[in-house]
Amino acid sequence: MYNAKVLSGSPIDTHVTAKLDQIAQCLIDWQQKHGRHHLPWQHQSAYHVWISEIMLQQTQVATVVPFYNRFIQRFPDVDTLAHAALDEVLVYWAGLGYYSRANHIHKAAQLIISDFQSRLPQSIEALQSLPGIGRSTAGAILSLGYQQSAPILDGNVKRMLARLFEISEPLNSSRTMKQLWQLSESITPHHQCHIFTQATMDLGATVCTKKAPHCQQCPINHHCLSHKHNSVDTIPVKPVTIKKTPLNYYLIFIKSHCKKRILMKKRALGGIWGGLYCPLIFEDPSEQQAWLEEHKEQLLHITALGEHRHQLTHKRLYLSSQLVTLDKSLSDHLESEFTGFNDASEIATPKPIATILRNIYEQTQDCLLPET
Ligand code: SF4
Numbered sequence: 001m002y003n004a005k006v007l008s009g010s011p012i013d014t015h016v017t018a019k020l021d022q023i024a025q026c027l028i029d030w031q032q033k034h035g036r037h038h039l040p041w042q043h044q045s046a047y048h049v050w051i052s053e054i055m056l057q058q059t060q061v062a063t064v065v066p067f068y069n070r071f072i073q074r075f076p077d078v079d080t081l082a083h084a085a086l087d088e089v090l091v092y093w094a095g096l097g098y099y100s101r102a103n104h105i106h107k108a109a110q111l112i113i114s115d116f117q118s119r120l121p122q123s124i125e126a127l128q129s130l131p132g133i134g135r136s137t138a139g140a141i142l143s144l145g146y147q148q149s150a151p152i153l154d155g156n157v158k159r160m161l162a163r164l165f166e167i168s169e170p171l172n173s174s175r176t177m178k179q180l181w182q183l184s185e186s187i188t189p190h191h192q193c194h195i196f197t198q199a200t201m202d203l204g205a206t207v208c209t210k211k212a213p214h215c216q217q218c219p220i221n222h223h224c225l226s227h228k229h230n231s232v233d234t235i236p237v238k239p240v241t242i243k244k245t246p247l248n249y250y251l252i253f254i255k256s257h258c259k260k261r262i263l264m265k266k267r268a269l270g271g272i273w274g275g276l277y278c279p280l281i282f283e284d285p286s287e288q289q290a291w292l293e294e295h296k297e298q299l300l301h302i303t304a305l306g307e308h309r310h311q312l313t314h315k316r317l318y319l320s321s322q323l324v325t326l327d328k329s330l331s332d333h334l335e336s337e338f339t340g341f342n343d344a345s346e347i348a349t350p351k352p353i354a355t356i357l358r359n360i361y362e363q364t365q366d367c368l369l370p371e372t
Pocket residue numbers: 160163164207208209213214215218219220221222224226227232
C-alpha cells in the first residue's frame with residue numbers, strides 16, 4: 001500500500017509510482033474485457049469526443065445519448081457547427097440545460113475555423129484557450145480523440161482516486177484538487193492512455209459508482225485503501241454544502257390574438273438564459289402588475305398560472321406566471337418584436353419555461369391552434 005506522502009501533496013515516490021503503473025495496467029486490461037465499447041462517441045474524431053465531453057458535464061450518459069445523436073446528425077463536423085446560427089444550436093441543446101455550454105461550443109467552433117484550420121488543436125494550452133474547455137475536458141480530447149497521454153479529472157476519476165487513496169477531505173477544496181491532479185498525472189500511462197482514460201470513465205460509471213460501488217468486481221480492489229479499511233461508504237467526503245438562495249421571477253406569457261400562438265422574445269446574451277426565448281420576465285411583482293395595469297384595456301383574458309419551482313446549481317427558482325390573451329391592436333404591435341410559437345418543442349427555451357409552456361399548451365389546446 002501507499003505511504004503518507006501520497007496524501008500530503010509531496011512528490012510521489014518511486015514505490016508508489018510503481019504501484020500506480022500496476023493499477024493503470026489493471027484498468028487497461030479490465031477495460032478491454034469489461035468496459036463499454038458501444039457509446040456513440042467512442043472510436044470517433046476529436047470533434048465527437050469534444051461534443052460528448054461537453055454534453056456529459058453535469059449530465060448522465062443515458063440522457064446525453066439521444067441529444068448527442070440528434071446533434072451530430074445535424075452538425076456532423078466543426079464547419080457545419082461554426083456556420084450554423086446560434087439559435088439553431090440552442091434548439092438542438094434545448095432540454096440538456098446549462099445553455100452556456102451550447103454558447104461556448106458554438107463560439108469555440110468558430111475559433112477552431114478561424115485560428116486552427118478547422119481542426120481541434122492538439123495541445124492542452126491551445127484547447128484550454130477555447131471557450132468552455134477546461135483542463136480535464138482538454139485531457140479527454142487529447143487522450144480519446146488524439147490518443148495522446150494526458151490526465152483527466154472528471155467526477156468519476158475524482159471519486160475513484162479519492163477512494164483508492166482514502167482521501168478524507170472534501171473534493172472541492174483546492175488542496176485536495178491539487179493532490180488529485182498530481183495523482184491523476186502520475187497514474188496516467190504513456191502508452192494506451194486512451195484505453196486507460198476510457199477505463200476510468202467506465203469504472204466510475206459501472207463499478208466504482210457513487211452509491212453502493214461493486215468492490216467485489218473491481219479490478220483494482222486489492223490496491224484500494226478505502227476498500228481495505230472499510231471506509232468506502234464515507235468517501236468521497238461530502239463537500240460543505242452551500243445553501244441554495246431563492247430567486248423569484250414574475251412572468252407573463254402572451255397569447256397572440258388571431259394566430260393563437262405564445263409570443264416569446266430572445267434574451268440578450270450574458271446573464272440568466274442569455275440567447276434563449278422567454279416570456280416577459282420581471283424581478284419584482286410590482287413590475288409584473290404594472291405591465292398588466294398598463295395594458296389592461298387590450299387584454300381579453302388573464303389567467304394566473306400559479307408558481308413553478310425549479311432547482312439550479314446554486315439557486316432555487318420560483319416562477320410566478322400569468323397567461324394573457326391580447327386584443328388585435330396590441331397583438332399586432334407585439335408580433336413585430338416577439339416571435340410566435342405553437343408549442344414548446346420548437347423553441348430554444350430554458351427547461352422550466354418549456355415545462356410551463358407545455359402545461360399551457362395542454363390546457364389550451366383548443367385555442368392554441370397551429371398557424372394556417
Ligand atoms: S475497490 Fe471499490 S471503492 Fe475501491 S476503487 Fe474499486 S469499486 Fe471503488
